[in-house]
Structures are given as C-alpha cells and as structure tokens.
Amino acid sequence: MNLTLKIWRQKSKDTKGKMVDYKVTDISEHMSFLEMMDVLNEQLVAKDEEPVAFDHDCREGICGMCSMYINGEAHGPDRGITTCQLHMRMFNDGDTITIEPFRASAFPVIKDLVVDRMPFERIQQAGGFISVNTSGNTQDANAIPISKHAADEAMDAATCIGCGACVATCKNSSAMLFVAAKVSQYALLPQGQVEATDRVLNMVKQMDQEGFGNCTNTGACEIECPKGISLENIARMNREYLKASL
Amino acid sequence: MSGLFSSSIARKVAMALSALFLVFFLLIHVAVNMLSVFNEELFNTASHFMGTNPLVQFAMQPILMFGVVFHFVMGFVLEIKNKKAQGVKYYKNNGAANSTWMSRNMVYSGAAILFFLILHFKHFWVHEMNVKYINPLPEDPNRYYEELVHVFQSPITVVIYVIGFIFLALHLLHGFQSAFQSMGANNKYTKAIKGFTKAYAIVIPALFAFVALFHHFNH
Ligand code: HEM
Ligand code: SF4
Ligand code: FES
Numbered sequence: 174m175n176l177t178l179k180i181w182r183q184k185s186k187d188t189k190g191k192m193v194d195y196k197v198t199d200i201s202e203h204m205s206f207l208e209m210m211d212v213l214n215e216q217l218v219a220k221d222e223e224p225v226a227f228d229h230d231c232r233e234g235i236c237g238m239c240s241m242y243i244n245g246e247a248h249g250p251d252r253g254i255t256t257c258q259l260h261m262r263m264f265n266d267g268d269t270i271t272i273e274p275f276r277a278s279a280f281p282v283i284k285d286l287v288v289d290r291m292p293f294e295r296i297q298q299a300g301g302f303i304s305v306n307t308s309g310n311t312q313d314a315n316a317i318p319i320s321k322h323a324a325d326e327a328m329d330a331a332t333c334i335g336c337g338a339c340v341a342t343c344k345n346s347s348a349m350l351f352v353a354a355k356v357s358q359y360a361l362l363p364q365g366q367v368e369a370t371d372r373v374l375n376m377v378k379q380m381d382q383e384g385f386g387n388c389t390n391t392g393a394c395e396i397e398c399p400k401g402i403s404l405e406n407i408a409r410m411n412r413e414y415l416k417a418s419l
Numbered sequence: 420m421s422g423l424f425s426s427s428i429a430r431k432v433a434m435a436l437s438a439l440f441l442v443f444f445l446l447i448h449v450a451v452n453m454l455s456v457f458n459e460e461l462f463n464t465a466s467h468f469m470g471t472n473p474l475v476q477f478a479m480q481p482i483l484m485f486g487v488v489f490h491f492v493m494g495f496v497l498e499i500k501n502k503k504a505q506g507v508k509y510y511k512n513n514g515a516a517n518s519t520w521m522s523r524n525m526v527y528s529g530a531a532i533l534f535f536l537i538l539h540f541k542h543f544w545v546h547e548m549n550v551k552y553i554n555p556l557p558e559d560p561n562r563y564y565e566e567l568v569h570v571f572q573s574p575i576t577v578v579i580y581v582i583g584f585i586f587l588a589l590h591l592l593h594g595f596q597s598a599f600q601s602m603g604a605n606n607k608y609t610k611a612i613k614g615f616t617k618a619y620a621i622v623i624p625a626l627f628a629f630v631a632l633f634h635h636f637n638h
Binding site: 179181192242244245246250271273276277278279282342344345346347349377378380381384385386387388389390391392393396397404405407408409410411412414415418 | 426427428429430431432497500501503504505506507508509510511512513514516517518519522523525593597600601602603604605606
C-alpha cells in the first residue's frame with residue numbers, strides 16, 4: 174500500500190505545531206499501525222530528519238501507552254482495540270490518513286504525538302487503591318465470599334488500561350469513564366467499602382482540579398474505549414458520589 | 420454536603436433535575452393546549468384557573484421561571500467550561516462515528532428553544548401581565564381561546580413555533596434519557612427509559628405543533 178500521512182508535528186510543549194504531509198510506500202496490510210509508523214521513522218532518520226515521536230510500550234494492547242487520534246477517532250477506525258492492535262488492512266491503497274495527538278487541555282502535547290497523561294496518575298493516587306496490611310498477615314482474598322456477578326462486573330471495570338481514549342474522544346474532554354472504572358472496580362467489592370466515601374470524593378475532586386470537562390452522556394467514550402468500559406460505571410460513580418456527599 | 424454544588428457531578432445532577440422538572444411541566448402544558456382543540460369552554464376554564472389561582476401564579480410560576488433560567492444558564496456555563504477543557508481542536512474529528520448529532524449539539528438545540536421561548540413569552544406572558552396588571556382590562560374568563568387563535572393567525576408565528584418544536588424534539592431525544600444516567604440510574608429499566616424517551620420526545624412536540632397548525636388552518 175502507498176499512503177499519504179498528515180501528521181501533527183510539534184517540537185516541544187511551548188512551541189506551535191502544525192500538520193505535515195508524508196508519503197510512505199510498500200506498506201504491508203499485515204503491519205500494525207505502529208509498525209507503519211516505524212517504517213516512516215526509518216525513512217525520516219535515513220534522510221537525516223527528526224523522527225515522529227509517539228508513545229508505545231507493550232504493543233499488545235495492555236499498557237495503554239499508544240495514543241494516536243487517527244482519521245478523527247481515538248485509536249483509529251476499528252473497535253475494542255488500541256493503536257498497536259490496529260492493522261493496516263483497515264485502510265486502502267492511496268488513502269490519506271490524519272494522525273493527531275490526543276487532545277484535551279489536561280493532556281498537553283509534550284512532543285509530536287506524545288501527550289502528558291500524568292493527570293490520570295494523580296487521580297489514581299487520590300483514591301484508586303485499597304489499604305492492605307502487608308506485614309505477613311495478609312488475608313487470602315478468596316476467603317471473602319463475593320458473588321460471581323459482582324466479581325465479573327468489578328473485573329470488567331478493572332480492565333481499564335488508563336489509555337485516555339475516553340478523554341480524547343469526548344467533546345467535553347471528560348475523564349468520567351476512566352474515573353468511573355477506577356471507582357467501580359472497588360465499589361463492587363467488599364474490600365473497597367471501608368474507603369469508599371473518601372475514594373469517590375477525592376478522585377472526583379482531583380478530576381475536576383485537573384481541568385477535565387463535564388460529562389454530557391454522549392456515550393462516545395464507551396464506543397471508543399479499547400476495553401469496552403460501560404457507561405453503567407459512570408452511573409455507578411454518580412450514585413457513589415451522591416451517597417458520599419449527602 | 421460540602422462542595423456538592425461546586426463539583427462536576429453535582430452540576431450534572433442539578434442540570435438533570437431542572438430538566439426533568441421542565442419535562443414534567445411540558446406534559447401539563449400540552450394537556451391544556453389540547454383542550455383548545457376539542458373544547459373551547461374547557462380550555463377557557465383551565466386557562467382561567469391557571470391564570471388566577473394563587474398557588475399556580477405565586478408558587479408554581481416562579482418555580483417554573485427559576486427552573487427555565489437555571490437550566491439554560493447552567494447549560495451555557497457547562498458548555499463554556501467544556502470548551503475550555505477541550506483546548507486545541509482536532510484537525511479531523513469524526514464525531515458521527517461514536518455519538519448522535521443530538522447528543523453533540525444540545526447547546527444549539529437549547530439555544531433555538533431559548534429563542535423560541537423569548538417569542539413565546541412575548542406572545543402570551545407579556546400579554547398576560549399587560550392585561551392583568553399594567554393596563555387592566557375587565558376580567559373576562561372567556562378571553563383565552565380568542566387570544567390563542569389570534570396568535571396563530573400569523574403564518575410566520577406558526578412557522579417559527581413549528582421550528583421551535585422540532586428543536587425541542589431533538590433536545591429531548593438525547594436529554595430525557597440522559598437525565599436518568601446523570602442521576603445515576605443505569606439498570607434494567609434503561610432500555611425502557613430510552614424507548615419512552617423516543618416516544619415522548621416525538622409525540623409531545625408533535626402535539627404542540629398540531630395545536631398551532633390546527634388553529635391556523637381552522638379560523
Ligand atoms: C431554554 C432553553 C434551553 C437551553 C439553552 C438548554 C440547554 C441545555 C444544554 C446545554 C443541555 C446539556 C447539558 C448537559 O447535558 O449537561 C441540556 C440538557 C437537557 N435539557 Fe435543555 N435547554 C433548554 C430548554 C430545555 C427545555 C424546555 C427542556 C424540556 C422541557 C429541556 C430538557 C433538557 C433535558 C432533559 C436535558 C438533559 C439533562 C441531563 O443530561 O442530565 N431543556 N439543555
Ligand atoms: S475507560 Fe477505556 S478509554 Fe478510558 S482510559 Fe480506561 S481503557 Fe482507556
Ligand atoms: S503499546 Fe501498549 S497498548 Fe498499545
């Protein structure tokens with residue numbers, strides 16, 4: 174396949190960026206999107222040009238690092254995948270593909286396609302944990318009876334990889350789906366109850382402080398989420414929040 | 420309670436509560452309007468009651484005014500906050516791939532409704548205040564029907580009203596079911612709520628439009 178790429182180039186956080194056109198040739202349809210980017214970068218290095226900076230790590234859909242906005246969608250046109258799991262067979266020979274960083278005031282661009290997603294870490298630190306005694310007296314988690322239904326729902330929420338596609342997709346740059354997943358994975362389990370009130374209040378407070386927007390229930394996040402995190406989690410977080418505030 | 424009304428979730432819930440209140444009000448409003456199609460006297464009686472009953476006039480009407488103003492002011496405030504949160508715009512954004520037009524354009528359908536409401540206020544409420552308090556006319560419990568018919572004689576008014584109701588339908592198609600999600604209700608009833616939303620959002624504005632068209636073409 175021969176493709177035209179329109180890629181956002183930005184030298185650093187404080188400089189102005191712009192879309193730049195590139196051509197790549199002989200791209201195999203079996204390549205992943207990131208492999209295609211590798212081909213482009215090898216071309217650029219050979220020409221003594223600056224390669225395109227982009228985030229990636231596991232390249233198997235579990236770390237959440239790869240973060241491009243491709244043809245107007247987070248992680249591109251396919252569903253239930255990250256960019257590293259996007260295959261070039263989703264595109265056609267001769268296509269023009271736009272590649273942009275995830276956009277949100279809370280996720281400033283560091284360089285090219287790399288954005289700063291530290292706000293997610295700070296939200297997590299504000300309450301996304303349980304306090305466990307690890308002095309050798311740790312209770313076996315299996316000793317606590319948990320219904321299959323609750324365990325499944327908690328596990329579904331826990332599959333969130335913190336990629337930020339929900340924020341990138343949302344017209345309001347709302348982080349509600351991410352925070353709701355993190356609140357829900359504990360809210361559904363007995364181990365999460367002790368700190369439940371502080372958790373939801375502190376995580377939502379941190380979320381607001383980071384400058385994420387208000388959810389208006391468009392549902393776009395749920396569609397673009399690589400892990401299929403459901404809007405039900407946001408409703409659960411709203412309930413938890415109301416319960417904790419009243 | 421501390422911080423309840425400064426958090427994003429609290430603002431969402433307040434938005435949803437004001438919206439559901441308006442949704443409930445529409446139901447009463449459309450019921451009274453429909454009377455005008457079937458029975459002139461009944462419509463006059465109901466309108467006279469609404470226009471003179473102190474509970475309606477001095478309790479329910481101010482609450483309604485507050486509800487409307489709160490709802491659209493909050494709607495605009497949230498929109499501005501959200502635009503700020505978004506920052507740099509995408510070069511290419513395919514919103515249609517993952518959400519409905521209605522859900523992405525609540526502020527525009529809302530603004531269209533607001534424009535209609537201003538006109539609507541001028542037609543009925545300003546007129547009411549005028550005949551009641553400013554240039555009082557002798558009390559006439561049968562004037563309402565004539566007044567209604569009179570407003571809908573202008574084709575321009577009818578067209579603007581019908582366009583207003585189309586935007587109301589678009590606003591409600593997303594808004595009604597969304598309000599339940601905002602308040603934390605997403606459960607086995609959600610499918611039914613979404614179905615009911617579709618019916619409500621189409622039938623109620625259609626009835627409003629029908630009343631306007633009916634009086635335009637029947638007199
Ligand atoms: C006066 C003009 C109006 C404006 C400017 C306006 C604006 C808005 C905006 C911007 C939203 C989205 C906010 C959000 O989802 O967080 C919204 C939501 C909503 N509006 Fe309106 N609106 C108006 C009138 C109405 C009327 C007359 C009704 C119903 C009778 C209504 C019912 C709703 C509902 C049900 C929602 C959804 C609430 C939620 O998602 O929690 N609106 N409105
Ligand atoms: S909720 Fe989904 S889209 Fe959002 S951070 Fe988690 S995995 Fe990514
Ligand atoms: S690189 Fe880890 S999810 Fe894509």
